[in-house]
Amino acid sequence: MDEHGPLCVGIDPHGSLLGDWGLPDDATGLREFSLRVMDAVAGRVAAVKPQAAFFERHGSAGLAVLEEVVAAGRATGTLVVVDAKRGDIGSTMGAYADAYLSDGSPLAGDALTVSPYLGFGSLGPAVELALATGRGLFALCLTSNPEGAEVQHARTADGVTVAAAVAARAAALNEGASPLGSVGLVVGATIGDAARATGVDLAAVNGPLLAPGVGAQGAGARELAAVFGDARRQVLASSSRGVLRAGPEVGALRDAAGRAAAEAAAALR
Template sequence: MSPVTPVSPGSAGTGARRPFGARLSEASAALGPLAVGVDPHPGLLDAWGLPDDPSGLERFALTCLEALGGTVAAVKPQAAFFERHGSRGVAVLERLLAGLADAGTLSVLDVKRGDVGSTMTAYAQASLADGAPLAADAVTLSPFLGVGSLRPALDLAAATGRGVFVLALTSNPEGAAVQHARDAGGVAVAAAVARAAAAENAGALARGELGSVGLVVGATTGTAAADLGVDLVGCGGPLLAPGVGAQGAGPAELAQVFGPARGQVLATSSRAVLAAGPSVGALRAAARDAAERCALALAP
């Protein structure tokens, strides 16, 4: 295995591209509505017989790239598991993102950024600007400093044909204290986030396309969206749904959470697919099986 080397800024892809929402719709229709999470936590590296160091991380990431590139609609690397290895780990992430771009597979960089002013601008430039070493097709964002604080990322994503997924309803128990809270007018925070996404997606909706500003809605959140008045269909964007597979969400749970918005869902699965490694063939087969299962589970 060659040493880890940083990817040059130009390798992440530059130039005009079609909006993320349109590209995601096509990829999901062709390959199934699944994003495979690449979460190289220590236990998984050990299960693959790999050391918990940059060399093991690189072998893991490149195996995933070989197995998943061109196989699934999207791949979702979790940045923290690369960052924990320092600069060499970030270099592996750069290489993975560039490889996915070369393979024509959409990347969703899971970073959950959220800040204000020039700092938010810098976060946006790190992952949404053409030519950035960590440029992805979409990123996850946290709106809990106010949706307006995300404006630099929203604008840059729109300008470069990329997308964002904004946290709305997450499955962790602590999230409800913020996401379910209501303002003086009785509007829940999650519903306000969905309304903001709808405003950003209005142009795409007018063209009959899926918007590029999506929401993160946990697949195990039950009736929360309906109870809180979160208009998932009306948001007009894709719905990134963690919790499918190993975390227990199946057809019944997906129908309960998403209802008529099931056609907008991009389900995510990591452990259920990655457990098939380190065999490239077994990983590829597991990913295809998971994509087929998601397509069936999300059918109206």
């Protein structure tokens, strides 16, 4: 983040976007799209965030493209956050961890998004493997979809909101880490005062905060200040549409990513 600025570019090759780029909605179009984005932004932004679902919909050939994206990130020194939102229990969670976090796995980027809503403790295998291999996790905490509040704003028997409980567990894992720990949170950049309303202390998490919604989805300096306050130094701003809408030309994508990175840095300064 320090070298390339606090921007993560989402790689979201949904079918309509492939069509807008004049590409077929198949594995060949997926590969052309994804590697063109990597060519434009790799080494110029802090991270990329391929959305695993858009690769999985093309079966084994799509997963092979995801492996290429991970390899391209490694080759160019660009962090890869695999946005798979995995969450399960026991040996199944362990298998997900092996796939996305173990050394030698072609799907293992630098971090993985995970869902803690089977109980934060269910993420144990992923936490253990991430810490052992030097990778990171981003646990869903306060998301921007309106349905999320049904679970995230609910209160436990102790009177604490579920979101605050998730944040507290991440903070405990990151205690004493410098400059930041390896267990971060996903916090939407457009959630307004939800962190305050739910009692989530983002600065105390002492981990990175992945913030979707910057740029085209409406979050700028004012919104980031309102959501993150003193925790802004921890934010990795995520933008997808703001870059990808530039179209299929590598030069245009590169320029869009540069503008988005500068805007994110200014907004979080």
